[in-house]
Structures are given as structure tokens and as C-alpha cells.
Amino acid sequence: MLTSIFGSLALCVQVAFAIFPRAPIVALPKAPSGPVVSRNGTQLAPIDTVFFFDQLVDHTNPSLGTFKQRYWHTAEFYETGPIILFTPGEANAEPFTGYLTNETINGQIAQQQNGATIVLEHRYYGLSNPVPNLSGENMKFHTIQQAIDDLAYFANEVVLPQPNGDKLSPATTPWILIGGSYSGALTSWTMVNQPNVFWAGYASSAVVEAILNYWAYFQPVREFMPANCSADVEAVIAHVDQVFTGNDTTAIQALKDNWGLGELTFLDDVASALMENLFDWQSLQPDVGPGATFFEFCDALEVKDGVNAPATGWGLDTALPAWGSFWNSSYLADICGDDDVSDCLGTHDASASFYTDTAVDNADRSWFWIVCNEVGFLQDGPPEDVPAIVSRVVTTDYSFRQCVDMFSDVFASTADVPMAAGIANVDSKYDGWNVSIDRLFFGNGLRDPWREATVSADGVDRASTATQPIAIGDGFHTSDLLTDNGLVDPTVLAVQKQGLSFMKTWLAEWTPPSTSSKRDEPQGRRVNSSRFFRS
Ligand SMILES: *[C@@H]1O[C@H](CO)[C@@H](O)[C@H](O)[C@H]1NC(C)=O
Ligand SMILES: *[C@@H]1O[C@H](CO)[C@@H](O)[C@H](O)[C@H]1NC(C)=O
Ligand SMILES: *[C@@H]1O[C@H](CO)[C@@H](O)[C@H](O)[C@H]1NC(C)=O
Ligand SMILES: *[C@@H]1O[C@H](CO)[C@@H](O)[C@H](O)[C@H]1NC(C)=O
Ligand SMILES: *[C@@H]1O[C@H](CO)[C@@H](O)[C@H](O)[C@H]1NC(C)=O
Ligand SMILES: *[C@@H]1O[C@H](CO)[C@@H](O)[C@H](O)[C@H]1NC(C)=O
Ligand SMILES: *[C@@H]1O[C@H](CO)[C@@H](O)[C@H](O)[C@H]1NC(C)=O
Ligand SMILES: *[C@@H]1O[C@H](CO)[C@@H](O)[C@H](O)[C@H]1NC(C)=O
Numbered sequence: 354m355l356t357s358i359f360g361s362l363a364l365c366v367q368v369a370f371a372i373f374p375r376a377p378i379v380a381l382p383k384a385p386s387g388p389v390v391s392r393n394g395t396q397l398a399p400i401d402t403v404f405f406f407d408q409l410v411d412h413t414n415p416s417l418g419t420f421k422q423r424y425w426h427t428a429e430f431y432e433t434g435p436i437i438l439f440t441p442g443e444a445n446a447e448p449f450t451g452y453l454t455n456e457t458i459n460g461q462i463a464q465q466q467n468g469a470t471i472v473l474e475h476r477y478y479g480l481s482n483p484v485p486n487l488s489g490e491n492m493k494f495h496t497i498q499q500a501i502d503d504l505a506y507f508a509n510e511v512v513l514p515q516p517n518g519d520k521l522s523p524a525t526t527p528w529i530l531i532g533g534s535y536s537g538a539l540t541s542w543t544m545v546n547q548p549n550v551f552w553a554g555y556a557s558s559a560v561v562e563a564i565l566n567y568w569a570y571f572q573p574v575r576e577f578m579p580a581n582c583s584a585d586v587e588a589v590i591a592h593v594d595q596v597f598t599g600n601d602t603t604a605i606q607a608l609k610d611n612w613g614l615g616e617l618t619f620l621d622d623v624a625s626a627l628m629e630n631l632f633d634w635q636s637l638q639p640d641v642g643p644g645a646t647f648f649e650f651c652d653a654l655e656v657k658d659g660v661n662a663p664a665t666g667w668g669l670d671t672a673l674p675a676w677g678s679f680w681n682s683s684y685l686a687d688i689c690g691d692d693d694v695s696d697c698l699g700t701h702d703a704s705a706s707f708y709t710d711t712a713v714d715n716a717d718r719s720w721f722w723i724v725c726n727e728v729g730f731l732q733d734g735p736p737e738d739v740p741a742i743v744s745r746v747v748t749t750d751y752s753f754r755q756c757v758d759m760f761s762d763v764f765a766s767t768a769d770v771p772m773a774a775g776i777a778n779v780d781s782k783y784d785g786w787n788v789s790i791d792r793l794f795f796g797n798g799l800r801d802p803w804r805e806a807t808v809s810a811d812g813v814d815r816a817s818t819a820t821q822p823i824a825i826g827d828g829f830h831t832s833d834l835l836t837d838n839g840l841v842d843p844t845v846l847a848v849q850k851q852g853l854s855f856m857k858t859w860l861a862e863w864t865p866p867s868t869s870s871k872r873d874e875p876q877g878r879r880v881n882s883s884r885f886f887r888s
Contacts, residue, residue, distance in 0.1 A: 382451030
């Protein structure tokens with residue numbers, strides 16, 4: 354089975370699915386263990402205790418009632434401090450309860466400020482679903498605006514399982530919203546759209562700007578991977594593009610066979626499969642050693658008879674068979690297991706189960722709905738003037754077709770997929786790179802493949818200010834959220850220390866909002882969900 358969008362984060366759930374764009378998902382902290390004891394010595398409920406919140410199915414029409422939204426909570430460090438809300442975003446939230454503890458920046462802030470922490474499962478993920486299945490029709494309540502409204506409604510209405518739990522709304526207590534990756538963007542978008550709920554925000558690797566053709570995902574990878582490895586990957590990819598766009602069927606077949614992919618009919622599936630090795634970069638963290646899959650891949654290409662290639666690499670003749678041998682000896686089996694290669698890596702069969710299975714708790718499917726309707730982020734080959742570590746045979750059309758195959762009950766053809774309009778709406782409504790909001794902290798990493806969608810993107814040049822600081826270290830994706838990363842990388846520690854310091858300053862400035870502003874209507878227009886469906 355192919356590793357899911359979560360790559361080698363190795364969530365317990367791995368689903369058989371073909372190549373989708375990689376999702377911007379927050380890093381997984383260590384699973385908490387042992388009993389939890391409050392500051393006064395009282396034994397508290399275990400960290401994995403599940404609580405349920407009655408969330409509105411549709412914030413534009415409360416008469417549709419509520420569904421059970423799962424959350425986890427602890428008052429381990431609580432002594433009348435802030436309430437710290439976090440959602441992992443596009444995942445079943447169960448493996449992410451480490452975000453309640455001081456293994457993460459969330460818990461560090463709670464510990465510093467005597468606050469309580471919450472992990473809230475995002476609607477349409479895990480077991481928090483307003484609908485019985487994930488058919489296209491049933492996705493009508495799955496919008497970024499509904500997710501923003503969930504966070505605000507939760508903060509205003511929840512009765513927390515702790516002392517005074519019914520008196521801790523944002524009217525009487527400062528709330529802090531934290532997120533990373535997509536949920537980092539959601540943090541920024543929520544503070545723009547619902548300005549009077551969260552007093553402060555911490556957004557790590559926040560992909561605030563939705564971008565349709567996101568070839569730039571691979572720019573930080575190319576820039577920071579070993580030079581010999583990028584040189585050789587470029588050489589192989591140039592060769593692949595030359596052969597795959599030519600007419601020599603014998604050469605095409607031989608090239609497919611190099612990776613054990615001879616039975617794949619479509620060349621875009623072969624070219625897309627080769628992206629997997631580059632996607633492994635997203636799983637890197639400062640505390641991950643040289644044994645990580647990405648570095649095993651580079652070692653396979655660059656170490657010959659115990660000797661490292663020079664910075665220019667070995668060249669095509671060595672790199673091509675070396676890459677093939679890496680797949681043949683372990684990589685293909687690692688991603689596809691016993692599955693047939695066509696089932697695992699082919700995307701052209703619309704009757705395949707990963708398109709037709711609408712069962713809930715399928716993060717890939719739920720995320721792909723957001724991809725097709727609101728954020729894009731399609732990872733593909735770069736423009737001709739940019740060196741390519743990913744084949745240009747993979748274009749945005751590769752994903753557009755899959756939107757239709759996945760949600761065939763609402764999209765008759767690619768013309769029905771409202772991706773471009775949805776992205777324009779998201780970027781104008783929630784301000785994208787132009788965000789300007791008080792008490793919002795951005796933490797970023799130079800080596801993050803998602804950096805080009807953050808306020809630290811090359812050429813975006815957002816200034817760091819005292820009210821909206823931007824701290825950047827050498828980290829990877831959402832590295833500053835995990836305590837361990839600060840222990841091994843002083844630049845990540847510096848990001849975390851700035852975040853903690855700003856939270857301290859801002860919480861000292863807290864004043865209760867005036868009652869009139871508490872229930873202000875969100876600014877900007879509501880998404881008209883009917884535009885998602887063909888008439
Ligand atoms: C100790 O903390 C627990 C949980 O936070 C609370 O229920 C209890 O009332 C506290 N006891 C005292 C004596 O403060
Ligand atoms: C983190 O919290 C635990 C209790 O859960 C505590 O024992 C430990 O000292 C804390 N770590 C730091 C660095 O404060
Ligand atoms: C999905 O749920 C809808 C109700 O929302 C139901 O009508 C439909 O039959 C379900 N589809 C499947 C495949 O279970
Ligand atoms: C491939 O063949 C087609 C027609 O058979 C021709 O139009 C095209 O130019 C050829 N392409 C290359 C790269 O030779
Ligand atoms: C060459 O590749 C090896 C093995 O992956 C790596 O350790 C080394 O840093 C690389 N050297 C250069 C100059 O890129
Ligand atoms: C990989 O295995 C295939 C058979 O599945 C073979 O045709 C190909 O030559 C192998 N590649 C390398 C580089 O050995
Ligand atoms: C950001 O501001 C610039 C200049 O005012 C404008 O051209 C651009 O469209 C804005 N972008 C977004 C996403 O709002
Ligand atoms: C929503 O869009 C549909 C179709 O484009 C339109 O008929 C309807 O009037 C819109 N509703 C609102 C409230 O804008």
C-alpha cells in the first residue's frame with residue numbers, strides 16, 4: 354500500500370490510493386503516556402479521553418442541527434490562564450493528542466501562562482462528520498468558512514470539562530488559536546474572518562496563500578537537498594521527459610521497467626510515482642537522523658563503492674540504474690506492499706476503490722475536496738526556465754482529472770471543478786499573504802517545502818512587526834511546533850522562544866472584549882456553497 358498523504362509520519366491508517374497532491378499536514382508529536390496530574394496534585398483524566406461538542410452542521414442554517422465533534426482537553430497546567438485551541442487540520446485527530454502536552458509549543462505556552470490545552474478534530478475528518486458518508490453531494494458543508502465558524506462557535510459555546518468550565522468563553526478569558534500547515538493557515542484565516550474571538554494566534558508553516566499550480570513546493574527541496582543528489586535527479590528527470598515525450602516505444606518501456614513500473618499504462622502515472630522520493634522530504638525534521646527515507650534515496654544515488662559523488666553528481670548513466678535499483682530492492686514494496694502496481698500507482702481507472710469508497714475517516718478524500726474546490730496546491734513539474742527535479746509530464750491536469758473521478762456525482766467534467774474561482778475567493782476573503790492582524794505570530798522554516806505558500810515565501814517580503822511577528826529558522830515543515838526540534842536546532846529554539854515571549858506580552862495586555870463586539874458578524878462574504886455543484 355502506498356503511504357498516505359502523511360508520508361512516513363506513519364499514521365496507523367494507511368489507505369490504498371493512487372497519487373494525489375501531498376497535503377500540508379502538521380507534524381506528529383510523541384504520543385503522551387502516563388497519568389496527568391494538575392498543578393495542585395489532583396489526578397486528571399487521561400490525555401486520550403475523548404470529549405464531544407455539539408457543533409452546528411451548517412453555520413448558515415442552524416436549523417439543520419448539530420453533529421458530534423470530537424475533542425481532547427487537559428487542565429494539567431491550568432490556573433486561571435488562557436484557553437489554547439488547536440486543530441491538526443486534515444487528519445483524524447486521535448494520534449495528535451501530544452498537542453495537549455509540553456512536547457509541543459501548545460503545552461509550553463500552557464505551562465508558561467497557566468493555561469489549558471484543547472485538540473479539536475476538524476469537521477469531515479476522523480469521526481467528526483456532519484454527514485454519514487463522503488460522497489460529493491455530502492461535501493456541501495465541507496468548506497473553509499464552515500471550519501472557521503466551527504472554531505469560533507466552539508470557543509463561544511463549549512463547556513469545558515474543568516473547574517469553571519462553563520465560564521471560560523472569549524468574553525471572560527483570553528483564547529489562543531494555534532495551528533500548523535493547513536491548520537496554521539486556518540489560524541490566520543480565522544483571525545481575519547472572525548476578529549473578536551481569539552486574542553492571539555500562533556501559526557506555524559501556515560500556507561496562507563492558496564495557489565493552484567504549486568510547482569514551487571519543490572524549490573526548497575531542490576535548494577536544500579545534497580547538491581550531488583539534486584544534480585543527478587535533474588539529469589534523470591530531463592531524460593525521462595525527453596523519452597516520455599518522444600515516440601520510441603521501446604525506450605519508453607525500458608525506462609518504465611527501470612523502476613519496476615513496466616505495467617503502468619500511463620506515462621503521467623510513472624512520472625508522478627517518481628515524485629514520491631521528493632515528497633519524502635516533507636517528513637524530515639531537525640531531530641530526524643541520516644537514516645530518513647529521503648537520505649537513503651540520495652545515498653542510493655550518490656554513494657558508489659563507498660565513495661560519495663562530487664557536488665555535480667555521477668551523471669545519468671550511474672544515477673538512472675541506481676534510482677531503479679533503489680525502487681526494485683525496497684522502495685516500491687515499501688509504498689505498494691503486495692498491491693498490484695497498477696492498483697497502487699495508476700490513477701486512470703475511475704472505478705478504483707480509492708475513487709468510489711465514500712466511507713468516513715478518509716482524510717485523503719476529504720482533503721482532496723478542499724484541493725478541488727478551494728486551495729489547489731497542485732504539485733507538478735516547474736516552468737521551463739526552472740531546473741526540474743519533478744517531471745513536466747505531471748501537469749495540473751493530472752489532478753483536475755482526479756477531482757472528476759473522485760467526486761463524479763457533482764462534477765461531470767473538469768469544467769465543473771471550481772478550483773480557480775475557489776482559490777481566488779479564499780485569497781481575497783482571508784487575505785492570503787496580505788494578512789495584517791494584531792497579535793498573530795508566524796513561525797516558519799527555511800527548509801519547509803510549503804514555505805512558498807507562507808508569509809516567508811521568496812519574493813513576498815512581508816515585514817516582521819511587533820503585532821504580527823514572523824520568525825524563521827532552519828527548520829522543516831512545522832518544526833517549531835515540536836519541543837524536541839528546539840532541543841536539537843538552536844534556530845528552531847529561537848523561533849519557539851520568540852513565540853513564547855510574544856504570548857507572554859500579549860496576554861499581559863488582555864482586556865475583555867466589549868459585549869457588543871463579541872458577537873460581531875464575520876467580515877467578508879459567506880461562501881455560496883451552491884456554486885460547488887452543477888445545476
Ligand atoms: C485542584 O485542581 C482540580 C482540577 O484542576 C480542581 O478540580 C480542584 O478543585 C483543585 N483543588 C484545590 C484544592 O484547589
Ligand atoms: C513538561 O511537563 C511535565 C509534566 O507533564 C514535567 O514533568 C516536565 O518537567 C515539563 N518539561 C519542562 C521542560 O518543563
Ligand atoms: C451517503 O449518504 C447519503 C445521505 O446523506 C445517502 O443517501 C447515500 O445513500 C449514502 N451513500 C452511500 C454509498 O452509502
Ligand atoms: C511522434 O509521432 C507523431 C506522429 O506519428 C509526430 O507528429 C511527432 O512529431 C513525433 N514526435 C517526435 C518527438 O518525434
Ligand atoms: C553527496 O551525497 C552524499 C550521500 O548522499 C552526501 O552525504 C554528501 O553530502 C553529498 N555531497 C555533496 C557535495 O552534495
Ligand atoms: C527493476 O526490475 C525490473 C523487473 O521488474 C527490471 O526490468 C529492471 O531492469 C530493474 N531495474 C534495475 C535498475 O535493475
Ligand atoms: C495583496 O496586495 C497586493 C497589493 O495591494 C494585491 O495586488 C494582491 O492582489 C493582494 N493579494 C491578495 C491575496 O489579496
Ligand atoms: C448562490 O449561487 C447560486 C448559483 O450561482 C445563485 O442562484 C444564488 O442566488 C446564490 N445565492 C446567494 C445567497 O448568493
